[in-house]
Amino acid sequence: MSLIKQLWIAIILLVVVAFGGSFIISMLMSKNYLEQQLQTKNIDNATALALSMSQMQKDPVTIELLLTAQFDSGHYQSIRLLDPTGKVMVERQSDDNASVVPQWFKRLVAIEVTPGFAQVQDGWKQYGKIQLTSDTRFAYEDLWHGSQKLLWLSLGISLISGFLGSLLLRKILRPLDEVVKQAEAISERRFISTPEPKTMEFKLVVKAMNQLSGRIRNILDEEALRLEKLRRTANYDQASGLMNRDYFFSRVNNFVANEETFSEGVLVVTHLTGLAKIDQMLGHAETDSLLRQLGNALEAFANDNPHCMVGRLSGTDFAVFCGTPGNSYEFASQIKKLVTKAVGLHPVYPEFPQHTVAVAGKFKKTDTTEELYTLITRVLDEVISGEGEELHVIDEEDIVNQQDSDEEEWRRLLTAALNAERLKLAHYPVLNCKGKMIHQESPARLQLREDGAWLSAGEFIYWASRLNLVAGIDKLMVKAAIDELKQGKEAIGLNISTRAICNTDFVEYVHDLLDRHSEIAGRLWLEVPEEGAFEHLKEFRAFCAQLRPLGCKIGLEHVGTYVSRLGELHDLGLDFIKIDASVIRNIDKNTGNQIFLRGLCLIAHSIGLLAIAEGVQSNEEKTCLPELGIDGMTGSAIR
């Protein structure tokens, strides 16, 4: 039984007892008083009558008259004159029993009064005795009416106090609702904190829960920091702070392999001549500071540009990869200028002039980083040794070789496709470690031309972003997923872009759809890229707050870079993370990443997240991953 119900029952009982008790007591006291009054009246009236009779002539007629007169003019039930032996001489009795008071009430109350006695003298002789009983009718009526009035009054007051009681209860128990909400949130793995209420008992509970949330948060933060350090040491070059060679290759390869986001890119490698000399002459410290400065500049550039990655491939080689199609020559010269400037700002520069050599190569889907890098290095060597052009682009053919380069053409095609809803979902299974399906990852495919080819996101996303049509595509995608779920698909995972979560219109659209089809909401898995979620944390929070209550599952994909900030997710109640393929790649051989991955899975499980591995390609990876704590896998080896 609920607390409110119990409190109500207690209040009602108390009120009933209080008023019932006072009612009964009041009744009894009234009865007592009336009885006393009647008793006194009996005695006094008898005495008065006997006194006057004693003074009179004792002829029977006069006696009877006197008695009758007294009887008729007063409120009596009976008056009797008894002779000294007890025989009745004169008697008057009231036969009228009519009364508004019901019999049951009379029986219940039962006013008991004894008759009054008094002696009548005739000179010195005893003449007789008066026995007088007053009418109790008026007493009963008094009690009857009085008790009715009292009953109504009691009812009225108890109703009012009941009403007031309910208001008071509500006010007192309001903080209880907040407490319950927080407790429920914690049970859903959303470790939120709420302000402490004033009521002492609630304050203690809320304080304890807040402490729990706080501790979880702290643990998460600490673990995340530790993990980040691990990651850094394993994958980053100490001196420059950029990705090391293996990691860079892995990341770029991974990015390229993702056909949803990549169709064409550029790889630029810059070589610093004279770096070795600085190292020789001035030692590690100066070299490192130069490298650090360069690293910072390149990193800043990468952060400012979408799909850009920077790494240090060797002692002297720095690579910049751009994942969006563009003019290789322009890009390469941009990088060269950047590097020259960064190096030039260093105090060492004037004494040790550097030459920057940049070689750029176009990156197609079919290329691997290693292959392209080998090609580029060959050219680099030529350039360095031969003192050739310090800027060289490998592929001269530099057109944006999309099907249609015209922006207008793209706009027309995309809008037509959206209006005709020529969008379908592809399906790639995500399985748990026992082989059972968790969900189908379902990227969108758009058919630009009627009866034309179905393009993957990587092929149209660049233009869609430029023309601000991504929102429309996102909406179509969600609608298609819900339709498929309604038709009976088990579970579907959708990639929601960063742009989409920042679009309030889109979020509301999804909210309405899910609200209307609430029965399938639990089978919809929405994933947001890690980078997008952390860069726009406020919008992501709002996204989660709006959609999670409807029952769908929310998680992050491509997780691996923002590990230090994992603690910030502790109160969102996410359901899963998908770990970036760059961490998964060759996990069976990479012990550094194994330690990292194990720690990451532990943290994820502690806040109730499923840990799913992306891009699983080999059987070795497949067998190694479950032992590290991975709950599910997807990738070419899982198809």
Added chain:
Amino acid sequence: MMVVPGYTLADINLNQLLNFATLNYGERTKNSVLELETAIRQLKTSSDLQKLKQINDLVNQKVRFDEDINIWDKSDYWATPLETLGRETGDCEDFAIAKYFFLRQLISEDKLRLTYVKALIGGPYSKIIQAHMVLSYYAEPNAEPLILDNLISEVRGASRRTDLSPVFSFNSEGLWVGNSTTSRGNSTTHLSRWRDLLIRARNEGFE
């Protein structure tokens, strides 16, 4: 104790009485009480007339007459028997009341009455009339009563007391329900003077 059907004789709680007497009035009163008690015990087997005479004499000897205003500083205060004995003074009501309480131990109550009378004071030729109270004894319900008071020291029949004309009689019958000795009603604020007296006497030890 003789038991008459329908009536029981009243009783004395001797210890209570003695305590009260010693506490409030001293040795002399205590002795008086003892004397009284002895007398009553001895009179148990005597005739009614003997009882009347003895008690009448006892009280008349022990108590001196005076007005209430002088004794109690209140006009018209009805003293309990013990109070009268203790003070050794009383007015006409106090005499009558004391004799009434004492005789109740020996004679059934329905034979005893306290009677309001008009009294001629100062001899057969006097014209002074005063309010007075006497104790009347009825051997039979229809009989002429015997009168006990403080004006004349001997017990006389009513016809021989030409100085008195009766007005009204009462006793404690009817104020006790059935045979119980508890009075109906317990609020002292509602008591008539007579009932108040009865209760005070009872508290001292006279049932």
